[in-house]
Amino acid sequence: MILIVVRIVNELERIGDEIKKIAYKAHEMQRPERLTSVRLHDITRAAELAERNLQLALDAFARLDVSAAATVIGNDEAIDAAFLAILRQLISYMMEDPRTITPALEIVFIAKSIERIGDHAKNIAENVVQVVKGKDVRHATAEEIRAEVAE
Helix, strand or coil, X not given: CHHHHHHHHHHHHHHHHHHHHHHHHHHHCCCCCCCCCCCCHHHHHHHHHHHHHHHHHHHHHHHCCHHHHHHHHXXXXXXXXXXXXXXXXXXXXXXXXXXXXXXXXXXXXXXXXXXXXXXXXXXXXXXXXXXXXXXXXXXXXXXXXXXXXXX
């Protein structure tokens, strides 16, 4: 249990680093010379997904709830899909108007940080499964983890 707590604290520290990156990039985008034509709705949606998943992962750890942990692991796929959708959208913006390249790249960095927060939440959930079930599931698929949780 102590080793799992140390791992989770490490994941939380990394999440803090990603949040710091997001804050820095968001501040950079506030400058008046930056273009704002790139939509932020999808970024907000992905951030909300990652935040909910992190809350669920921490709740799963607090209650040692492997079922909630399995849900977190499954939800990570939606965050990854949101990141890819944002990336595709930004590529099309950059191709249509090269003046959007700088703000689009800043949004890509923000989106990648959000995706990494989702990955860290997933890692926390995998640690919950390990501490409860006694099995390392870090390299297992979501289906294999669901099967392990069902046992």
